[in-house]
Amino acid sequence: MRKVSLLLTPIILAVFMLLLSACAGNSSNQPVSPTENGGPDTDTTAVPTEEPTPAPTEVPWKVDENGRRLAGTDSGLTRDGTPKKYFTISFDDGITQDKRIIEIYNKYNFKGTFFINTGLFGENWTWVGQTLGMPSLSHLRWTVDEFKTGIYDGQDVESHTFQHPSLKDYSKNAVINQVEVDITNIYDLTGICPVGMAWPGGDTEYTKTTMEIVRDNTSAKFARATTATNGFKLPKSFLKWQPTCSITENAVLKLAEKFLEKEAESDMLFYVWGHGYELDYYDIWDRLDELIKMMTEAEDVICVTNAEFYWLFCDEIPPIK
């Protein structure tokens, strides 16, 4: 027994000396991270350490000459010179179905664009359902009080003009008023200034002159049109921004698959537009859900609002071609 303990004594001493020197090596008052300290886990095999997550940095908004925050400027999105695939979607008129649309978006942490008319709050367009042979179909705009409850918070709210008129026969001043009053109202209600619009009534309701009036006299920098391109090329001009297709087209999900399969050899855009009432009329809510799921889950697709897309490409795409 005695022999054994004599043998052990130098070993215990050596271990003690080792421990002492390890402590001395850290004699300063530097904080020690749990991994440096070893912690309770004595396994010293290399464990891949995770990169620390950087604290989210607030991206400052761009403001206009009146100090108004401009829609789409706080995304932090930039271009790195390599071709990318972008997806965007918008719904017109500011109607009550938009709430259900946003519930779908929220499931996927997605942001969309909504074009609204602040001169028509609370309007009930029963003629839409009657025209379509479905009198029960609702086309009801939010009242201003409902709007103020924050239905569109976090979404991109853009102009659809003040009262949704056919602009093609309007005087210059009337066109300017329809656009600017709506933009100002949306800013006053949301604190964020719209940077674009959708032509009310679509492609038959404006002219080249109307486009020039908007370009030269209003703060709208883009205006969405309605003729489907069925393609993924970038718009030729921002004031006649033609979408890929409408949500009502049966081929939407086929187009989505095609978009996902394609390699981006140059920048590509998949743009879907529509109205909330069409989702009821055609019973295509599942289609919208599937579309947003596909786009948000695709690793090589950048989901943007209309305003965010505008800022990414405003140096490249002219207002009018």
Ligand SMILES: [Zn+2]
């Ligand atoms: Zn409309």
